[in-house]
Amino acid sequence: MDLHTKISSGEYSLEGTTAIKTVEMHTGGEPTRIVVQGYPPLHGDTLLEKRAYAREHLDHIRQCLMQEPRGHRDMYGAIIVPETEKTRSGEADVGVLFCHNEGYSTMCGHASIALGRFLVDTEDRAVFPRRKQVLFDEERRESKIRLHAPCGVVDVSVPCVREGDKVRSDPEREVQFVSVRSFAAATDVVVEVPDGLRWPELRVAGKSAVRVDVAYGGAFYVIVQEKELGFERVREGQVGMKRLDEATAVIKELVGSQQELFRGHGLAEDLEYLYGVIVVDDGEGRAGLGGLAEGRLGVCFFADQEVDRSPTGSGVSARVALARAKGLLGEGERVRFDSLLSARRGGEAGAFVGSGAGAERVRVEGRAFYTGACAFSVEDEFSRAGFVL
Numbered sequence: 001m002d003l004h005t006k007i008s009s010g011e012y013s014l015e016g017t018t019a020i021k022t023v024e025m026h027t028g029g030e031p032t033r034i035v036v037q038g039y040p041p042l043h044g045d046t047l048l049e050k051r052a053y054a055r056e057h058l059d060h061i062r063q064c065l066m067q068e069p070r071g072h073r074d075m076y077g078a079i080i081v082p083e084t085e086k087t088r089s090g091e092a093d094v095g096v097l098f099c100h101n102e103g104y105s106t107m108c109g110h111a112s113i114a115l116g117r118f119l120v121d122t123e124d125r126a127v128f129p130r131r132k133q134v135l136f137d138e139e140r141r142e143s144k145i146r147l148h149a150p151c152g153v154v155d156v157s158v159p160c161v162r163e164g165d166k167v168r169s170d171p172e173r174e175v176q177f178v179s180v181r182s183f184a185a186a187t188d189v190v191v192e193v194p195d196g197l198r199w200p201e202l203r204v205a206g207k208s209a210v211r212v213d214v215a216y217g218g219a220f221y222v223i224v225q226e227k228e229l230g231f232e233r234v235r236e237g238q239v240g241m242k243r244l245d246e247a248t249a250v251i252k253e254l255v256g257s258q259q260e261l262f263r264g265h266g267l268a269e270d271l272e273y274l275y276g277v278i279v280v281d282d283g284e285g286r287a288g289l290g291g292l293a294e295g296r297l298g299v300c301f302f303a304d305q306e307v308d309r310s311p312t313g314s315g316v317s318a319r320v321a322l323a324r325a326k327g328l329l330g331e332g333e334r335v336r337f338d339s340l341l342s343a344r345r346g347g348e349a350g351a352f353v354g355s356g357a358g359a360e361r362v363r364v365e366g367r368a369f370y371t372g373a374c375a376f377s378v379e380d381e382f383s384r385a386g387f388v389l
């Protein structure tokens, strides 16, 4: 039965006609579209080679799933890679490629949190062949998954409950991940903004330069205080998204072209680029950063100016590493990080908690939830590659 016949006969299952199946989740409002069926095999020995292969040969699938009419300009995806060099060496249980509106990222915290739950819950051996080897710690009621991301191996701890002989992820408790080595790459970098690129608030503030920090949490971020950009009270909605978009796009272009900032840190060449710009509020320059009582805001623009609805797990890793390097955060100190969304909802919902985990690694805690499952098909040429209006 073809798709058209199935739909007209009221049989909505796309079995046998669909190209790609996904499981849909969100973490603090940020979507993760997890590809579970129909993605072609990825060639390459290493995960970074597979990432390059996806970019060169399978990018139409990313475009189809991320862009309209199936996605939107702020969509985010995860492609599970059952076999990588790290899974073969036993250092990881499963691999993943992350994708967005522009290409393939090197690290993603919000998706790692979502994937942690999904990988515990799936019983599909084709999706996660090593699932049976993931041990459930009865005492701590959690499972540990070593996730091979393009930036390296990330340790994900997933709270679980036992239901008879099955173990299921527990949505009531925070998933935690300990990221790869995170560090401050450059502090107090002064960026001259040419006259023609200045946004209105920078002009009003009479400024021609902006001071920023650059930090790495599996991906490189510029971290910039709102007042440096001439903005005030972003948390309270005093600055529109268009303004934030304009300013962060200029900063990304000016800092991103300074390639020396991203080199010389002992990373693979594929990781040496600027991924996003995070606008933070005043408190970021203060010791203690507010602890858990008062969340630190971060509005993250990444890839082609996607806006993260979550506080950005890799961004939190970068911010904790930066705060540690500046002596603003003590050993073991936990800090709550807000996105615009979690700040507006005024509470824990959607916020992440970050802290040092020793040896330059950062621990991030957050919760993810299922939102559905999709089966995508392509009937016409117009929608095949997707588009963004």
Ligand SMILES: O=C(O)[C@H]1NCC[C@@H]1O
Pocket: 030, 076, 105, 107, 108, 109, 110, 111, 302, 308, 310, 311, 312, 313, 314, 315
């Ligand atoms: O949480 C994160 O790390 C990701 N969220 C979207 C942008 C980053 O990749």
